[in-house]
Amino acid sequence: MKKVNVLILAGFLGSGKTTLLKQILQREKEMNHKTAVLMNELGEVSIDSDAVPSDVPLKELLNGCICCSLSDQLEKQLWGLCKENELDTLIIEATGAAHPIDVLDACLSPYLLDELHVAGIISVMDAPRWLNRDTMSVQSKMLMIEQIKHADYLIWNKTGDLKKEEIQQLKDDAARLNEGTPSILTDLAKVDLDALMNLTRKERKKHQSIPAEKLKVKTWVYPFKGAVKKEAFENWLREMPSSIYRIKGYIKLEDEQIYLFQYSYGLPNYEKEFMKMPLRLVFIGENLDTAILKNGLEKLVI
Numbered sequence: 001m002k003k004v005n006v007l008i009l010a011g012f013l014g015s016g017k018t019t020l021l022k023q024i025l026q027r028e029k030e031m032n033h034k035t036a037v038l039m040n041e042l043g044e045v046s047i048d049s050d051a052v053p054s055d056v057p058l059k060e061l062l063n064g065c066i067c068c069s070l071s072d073q074l075e076k077q078l079w080g081l082c083k084e085n086e087l088d089t090l091i092i093e094a095t096g097a098a099h100p101i102d103v104l105d106a107c108l109s110p111y112l113l114d115e116l117h118v119a120g121i122i123s124v125m126d127a128p129r130w131l132n133r134d135t136m137s138v139q140s141k142m143l144m145i146e147q148i149k150h151a152d153y154l155i156w157n158k159t160g161d162l163k164k165e166e167i168q169q170l171k172d173d174a175a176r177l178n179e180g181t182p183s184i185l186t187d188l189a190k191v192d193l194d195a196l197m198n199l200t201r202k203e204r205k206k207h208q209s210i211p212a213e214k215l216k217v218k219t220w221v222y223p224f225k226g227a228v229k230k231e232a233f234e235n236w237l238r239e240m241p242s243s244i245y246r247i248k249g250y251i252k253l254e255d256e257q258i259y260l261f262q263y264s265y266g267l268p269n270y271e272k273e274f275m276k277m278p279l280r281l282v283f284i285g286e287n288l289d290t291a292i293l294k295n296g297l298e299k300l301v302i
C-alpha cells in the first residue's frame with residue numbers, strides 16, 4: 001500500500017512556518033499531488049488556517065500543543081485525514097512551542113505505521129531572534145536549540161538584513177548543533193522546494209523534552225470593540241515586553257478597513273482582509289500580564 005509522505009514543519013513562534021507552508025502547497029498543487037494539512041495552534045482561535053486554500057483538506061488542533069497535551073488527538077486526526085482522502089502528501093505545522101521529536105513520535109505510532117512515511121523535520125528558524133536569544137527565557141532558548149538539533153533540513157529565515165559576521169555565526173551554529181544537515185539562509189522562507197521535498201530522515205538522536213509547564217508559554221485573546229489608530233497601536237507595540245513572542249489576528253484601523261495583523265520579533269505586518277473577520281488579537285508569550293495588556297489595548301480603541 002502506498003504511504004502518505006509526511007513533512008513536519010517546526011520552528012519557534014513566528015519564524016515563517018506558514019509562509020513556507022503556502023509555497024509547499026502551491027508546489028504540490030502544480031505537481032498534482034493530493035495534499036492535506038494538519039495545523040496546530042496554541043491559542044483557542046484559528047488564524048493561520050486562512051493560509052490554506054479551501055480545496056486542501058485541513059484539520060486543526062487548537063488550544064494546546066500536539067507534542068504534549070494533544071498528542072493523542074494528533075494520532076486520531078492523522079488517521080482521519082488519511083482515511084478520508086487519498087493523499088500523496090501530508091504537512092504538519094506544529095506550534096512554535098512544539099518539540100519536533102515529540103511530534104515525530106506521534107507520527108511513528110504503531111497505529112499509523114502502515115499509513116505514513118515520515119520524510120522528516122524541517123525547522124524554520126527566525127535568524128534575528130536566534131542571534132538575540134539571550135533576551136529569552138532559558139526554556140525557550142533550549143527549545144530553539146532542540147528545533148535546530150533535530151532538523152533534517154534547517155532554514156535560517158529573515159536573514160536579508162544581517163551582517164556578514166552574523167551570517168557566519170548562523171553557519172557556525174548550524175555546524176555545531178546539527179553537523180551535516182542541509183541548511184540554508186533565506187528570506188520569506190524561499191527555498192529550493194525540490195530539495196526540500198526529497199528530504200531524508202536522519203537517525204534519531206537523544207532528545208531533551210521541554211514540558212509545556214516549564215516552557216510557560218501562554219496565549220490570551222483580546223477582542224476589539226472598534227477601530228484603532230495605527231500610529232498609536234505601533235507606539236504601544238514598541239513598549240511591549242520582549243516576552244510577548246507573537247501576536248496575530250484581525251484589527252480594524254482608522255481607515256475602517258480590516259487587516260490580518262501579524263507580529264513576531266519586533267516586526268508588525270498588515271495584510272488587507274476582505275472578509276468581515278472578528279476583530280481580535282491572539283497574544284502568545286511568557287509571563288503575560290493580561291491586566292496591563294487589556295488596559296493598554298482598551299485605550300487604543302478610537
Ligand SMILES: Nc1nc2c(ncn2[C@@H]2O[C@H](COP(=O)(O)OP(=O)(O)OP(=O)(O)O)[C@@H](O)[C@H]2O)c(=O)[nH]1
Nearest residue numbers: 012013014015016017018019096158187188262269
Ligand atoms: N521581515 C520578514 N518577515 C517575514 C519573513 N518570513 C516571514 N515573515 C513574516 O513573519 C510573520 C510570521 O510568519 P509565519 O509564516 O506566520 O510564521 P509561523 O512560524 O507560521 O508563526 P506561528 O505559526 O505563529 O508560530 C508574518 O508576518 C510573515 O509575513 C522574512 O523573511 N522577513
